[in-house]
Amino acid sequence: MLASESCAFDLIHAEFIRELEPGEVVIIDEHGIRSEWPFPKSRSAFCIFEYVYFARPDSNLTGSNVSMARVEMGRELARSHPVEADIVVPVPDSGIFAALGYSEESGIPYYPAFVRNHYIGRTFIQPTQMIRDFNVRVKLNLIRSAIEGKRVVVVDDSIVRGTTARSRVVNLRENGAKEVHMRISCPPHKHACHYGIDFPDPEKLLANQCSLEQIREYLGADSIGYLDVPGMVRATGRQMNEFCLACFNGDYPVPFDAKFDKLVMEQRRDQARLLEPPAERLF
Ligand code: SF4
Structure with a gap:
């Protein structure tokens, strides 16, 4: 096997x-x-985003369990970005363990106030903005009585376009949160992944286009804090030089040929489709 x-x-x-x-x-x-x-x-250049988001929490990567690394990321985040608040709320599913770590380290109670609709897939890898927007709306529902009048720390694993994170903040405010403090268990995504992960064009990455303050303003949060690269690596128990960190620091461990980039290939495919006779396009 x-x-x-x-x-x-x-x-x-x-x-x-x-x-x-x-x-x-x-x-x-x-x-x-x-x-x-x-x-x-x-040299080894393991995708660190496996620890942050992709891998299942019940998997082990090079001997260490993914959920434990995520809890440690949450602890690191609580130490580097503390805030006075009443409750720590995870964005399910991949924010759950980091929120747990944040809660343990800060002493702020944990409450899973977002309830996930398990029939909806991962939002950032959906093909169109329309489907993404719809999915963001129906993906999570909030337990209003858990957050009404509270200062909320909301913990998510990452912000890619910002669509989802913004909608979470709106959602929390609509449900009566007094303050919303966004905490992210990885550094800002500023660069494209040329190794197969379906991030959008860098121009659509929120952190590529905006400063930290602009991101906070766009999301409508009272404060924002990202885990930094050393903190993220420390949480895995491995060394910095074992990882690919390119989408965070722009340092690509393996050269890539831009003409085979996914975005370029997709544009070429779309152009080719436009040249096809209409009847063939049906198939
Ligand atoms: S750029 Fe590197 S770290 Fe980022 S998603 Fe791609 S392989 Fe993973």
């Missing part, structure tokens, strides 16, 4: 043996199992 996340093995009671190395190709055929390294060895 091979899987992209260790939680898959728990489900079938499989014994975890080891993680594949960067660049390792495993071949399973009639001769058995063997590994090859067809590319020159280079």
